[in-house]
Amino acid sequence: MTIDSLYNNIDKNNFYIGRISQVYRDNSIAQVENLTLLSHRKIIDESLIPNTINYLVVIDSIRGVFLGEVFHSKVPSSENLHESIHLGKPETVFPEINIDIIGLMTHHDKKFKLPEFFTVGITDKVYLANKTIVQKYVESLETNTSSEDYLPAFATYPNMENVEVSLKPSTLFNRHLFVVGATNSGKSTSALSILDKLVIVKKKALIIDPTGEYQNSFSTHEVKKLNLGIDTTISPGKISMQQWSMLFETNSNTQNAVLAEAIRSLRYQRKNRQTTYLKKEGENIAQMQLNLASVSDSDTDFDISLLPEQIAAESVSEPPNNRGTAYIYDSFRSNLNSYLIQKVNFQLSNTNFLSFFTHNPGMFDLLNEIDEFIHKPNTSLYINTSTLGATEGIGGMIIDLICNFIIGENNISPFVFFIDEVHRYTKSLYSENEFHAGLTLVAREGRKKGIFLFLTSQNPQDVSSVLLGQVGTLLVHRLTHNDEIRSIRNHLDDYSVKQIKKLNQGEAILTSINLLQNIFIHVIKCTRKQDNDTPML
Numbered sequence: 001m002t003i004d005s006l007y008n009n010i011d012k013n014n015f016y017i018g019r020i021s022q023v024y025r026d027n028s029i030a031q032v033e034n035l036t037l038l039s040h041r042k043i044i045d046e047s048l049i050p051n052t053i054n055y056l057v058v059i060d061s062i063r064g065v066f067l068g069e070v071f072h073s074k075v076p077s078s079e080n081l082h083e084s085i086h087l088g089k090p091e092t093v094f095p096e097i098n099i100d101i102i103g104l105m106t107h108h109d110k111k112f113k114l115p116e117f118f119t120v121g122i123t124d125k126v127y128l129a130n131k132t133i134v135q136k137y138v139e140s141l142e143t144n145t146s147s148e149d150y151l152p153a154f155a156t157y158p159n160m161e162n163v164e165v166s167l168k169p170s171t172l173f174n175r176h177l178f179v180v181g182a183t184n185s186g187k188s189t190s191a192l193s194i195l196d197k198l199v200i201v202k203k204k205a206l207i208i209d210p211t212g213e214y215q216n217s218f219s220t221h222e223v224k225k226l227n228l229g230i231d232t233t234i235s236p237g238k239i240s241m242q243q244w245s246m247l248f249e250t251n252s253n254t255q256n257a258v259l260a261e262a263i264r265s266l267r268y269q270r271k272n273r274q275t276t277y278l279k280k281e282g283e284n285i286a287q288m289q290l291n292l293a294s295v296s297d298s299d300t301d302f303d304i305s306l307l308p309e310q311i312a313a314e315s316v317s318e319p320p321n322n323r324g325t326a327y328i329y330d331s332f333r334s335n336l337n338s339y340l341i342q343k344v345n346f347q348l349s350n351t352n353f354l355s356f357f358t359h360n361p362g363m364f365d366l367l368n369e370i371d372e373f374i375h376k377p378n379t380s381l382y383i384n385t386s387t388l389g390a391t392e393g394i395g396g397m398i399i400d401l402i403c404n405f406i407i408g409e410n411n412i413s414p415f416v417f418f419i420d421e422v423h424r425y426t427k428s429l430y431s432e433n434e435f436h437a438g439l440t441l442v443a444r445e446g447r448k449k450g451i452f453l454f455l456t457s458q459n460p461q462d463v464s465s466v467l468l469g470q471v472g473t474l475l476v477h478r479l480t481h482n483d484e485i486r487s488i489r490n491h492l493d494d495y496s497v498k499q500i501k502k503l504n505q506g507e508a509i510l511t512s513i514n515l516l517q518n519i520f521i522h523v524i525k526c527t528r529k530q531d532n533d534t535p536m537l
Contacts, residue, residue, distance in 0.1 A: 056129035072098035112140035175472020185477035204415030212386035229352025237300025266302035403438030414450030423462035
């Protein structure tokens with residue numbers, strides 16, 4: 001495509017401003033013919049304001065048409081400048097503009113593409129971009145060439161006369177999407193707006209909601225809804241020891257071992273159809289060990305309500321110097337186990353906790369519902385985890401459980417895995433282990449199976465650097481702390497980094513390896529209900 005075809009309605013000379021005078025590896029400088037060419041112009045329906053920055057230009061080159069963005073504009077500071085303006089002779093002033101080359105359209109192309117190692121040449125002519133070029137730029141933003149349909153517009157370009165942002169699903173999700181922003185910056189509104197477009201076009205989404213703010217956003221015809229502990233359960237036997245450790249936030253190897261032994265004892269009791277905890281004090285050591293050894297991998301279920309009593313019953317030891325064959329009470333172990341008992345009792349005090357960790361044929365089974373979801377096309381599933389409380393242990397365990405389950409499945413119908421407030425599931429204040437082993441595994445291996453993460457967080461520092469390193473697309477709302485900005489600096493250019501603190505509510509920077517360059521957008525608030533309004537004083 002030639003430059004004349006981009007200016008087919010109006011002569012391109014009306015948009016001419018100067019020629020390239022200096023070429024560098026990272027940018028180029030154009031000498032404007034004179035100061036009058038930087039004044040505001042109105043050409044039919046084109047309104048051009050070239051005396052500022054952040055506007056687009058095109059450069060006519062032997063290689064094709066280069067697309068550039070003006071990021072610096074200046075005139076020489078001297079007495080001659082002021083004298084020329086005072087005498088009404090702006091044509092004797094020769095400004096300079098710095099241009100960042102962002103795209104190239106050769107004579108064989110219909111869209112702009114990355115310029116790679118090519119750049120403009122000295123004396124190449126520079127023209128202001130018209131509406132046709134701006135539209136061509138918008139169409140060229142996505143670097144992937146997939147033939148999928150576009151999502152409905154979820155945002156606008158505030159610096160392009162509010163042109164709508166409409167992207168392909170793969171552009172947003174095929175390298176995972178992370179939405180980050182401080183409280184009240186518009187992060188949740190952006191997440192709901194994108195989810196709304198996915199549901200409208202019947203793309204699959206698995207929604208994990210730790211706060212319940214999306215529980216009224218979707219109808220039951222659009223999304224199947226599960227409320228953990230109210231209408232959905234899971235058998236305790238399906239939870240691994242690592243996940244139990246997450247749930248109760250064990251903080252040492254000793255607590256992990258005691259918890260594992262207590263659960264094994266309860267599994268033995270369930271195997272023998274006993275409804276009480278296993279008493280060990282005074283029991284024969286050899287016989288007890290023989291009994292517990294009979295617990296097989298298939299004996300997984302147990303009564304979780306007996307766990308505090310069973311942990312207390314584990315406070316025994318062998319008599320010193322082989323003076324007996326029966327377990328004796330150990331006060332030292334009892335003191336060590338008391339803190340773990342308090343943690344377990346705290347979790348069990350949640351009214352829905354015991355209702356969730358049980359086998360109830362009259363309620364939904366969490367893993368069965370997820371299994372049905374991932375193999376059934378054009379369906380979405382909403383899981384409300386707020387009904388189990390807001391502690392990190394429960395959320396981290398559930399996320400790890402779901403992640404390890406879905407990553408082990410085959411023939412998955414591709415879906416978006418949305419996790420709101422993901423910083424809740426990353427690391428506990430009390431645990432030495434991180435919660436996101438399963439989440440990191442999905443981030444690394446999920447794309448091969450059609451699992452695409454969609455995460456939100458208030459603070460990118462709370463997310464593992466390994467997990468963040470797997471994310472290729474970020475939607476960045478306002479952040480205020482330098483440490484938070486520094487953690488995502490590798491995804492942004494210097495100009496974008498400086499603008500993060502200046503973003504208004506709803507404004508964001510979209511950066512992706514699937515885009516020609518970073519773009520500034522204003523998210524369109526959708527009409528769906530969201531329970532996150534801040535009360536007025």
